[in-house]
Amino acid sequence: MGDLPTYAPMLAVLGELPSGPGWRAEMKWDGVRSVAYIRDGTLRLMSRNDKDITVAWPELAPLGRAARRAVLDGEIVAFAGGRPSFEALGPRMHLRRRDRIEALAAADPVTYMIFDVLHLGEEPQIRRPYAERREVLEGLGLSAARWDTPPAYDDVAHAYGESGRLGMEGVVAKRLDAPYRPGRRHRDWTKTKNFRTQEVVVIGWTAGEGRRAGEIGALLLAVNDERGRLAYAGQVGTGFTGAALADLALRLAPLERPGPPVDGVPASHARNAHWVRPELVGEVAFAEWTGDGRLRHPAWRGLRADKAPAEVRPE
Secondary structure, eight states, X not given: OTTSOOOOOOEEEEOOOOOSSSEEEEEOOOSEEEXXXXXXXXXXXXXXXXXXXXXXXXXXXXXXXXXXXXXXXXXXXXEETTEEOHHHHHHHHTOOOHXXXXXXXXXXXXXXEEEEEEEETTEEOTTSOHHHHHHHHHHTTOOSSSEEOOOOBSOHHHHHHHHHHTTOOEEEEEETTOOOOTTOEEEEEEEEESSEEEEEEEEEEEEBOGGGBTSEEEEEEEEEOTTSOEEEEEEEOXXXXXXXXXXXXXXXXXXXXXXXXXSOOOHHHHTTOEEEXXXXXXXXEESEEOTTSOEESOEEEEEOTTOOGGGOOOO
């Protein structure tokens, strides 16, 4: 980063929609969180788990020439049918072959949605209250084909209602007087969702039948409990595209192990299962948690290259 300081992103807490004065809401963008470092006309993008992901998103490179020396916080978002689509990011998140990346960037470019400024020029901004940081950010005029500064809404309840009407994931409400807390999860940022999602660790898979014969039929999942130990969370067999199944098969093959990495897998789920080392993190949408700690009606949304297995806890 040269002489720019580095910042881990601040994280929101899942909760009820805040009421009363002192809050502003932003749409919750269903994408990949990334901190952008801009210096000497170049852009570097760092993921939430501190990986350099710049090479995966070449269409965002001109942002390096659109702002002076700065550190920005935002979300890399793919749109499908005019709405954010986490699934649409799937083909891009793990790619490192430059020719393939450039082809996909040209065919289905992403947009960087900027919602905070952490550093500008020689001055850190993180100690300033959110209301002041938003004023600074909006003053930068960062809006173009491949990046934008989306609005923040004074009427939090109205913003949440609009997020549902537009098919968005939800909103993040932020306290106007709150500083930016790098690397911390804090209730000064409260996320309220229109549908439930959960990060999961893949611990195995079972073979498909019928039209899915010769492919993965279902993934076996786990989530860390309050003591940080992986606990079985059920299986998911819907929400996959053909491309996603092929990619998962390639990624899971070298992770095979002889037995389950967790206890408590029901015999009906363990029968004919192929077990893997718990290294891949994904995300599912689901209806609710059952009384025995299983995900009810989960649907696969995609892999999360920006998350580590140790980070996966129940939301």
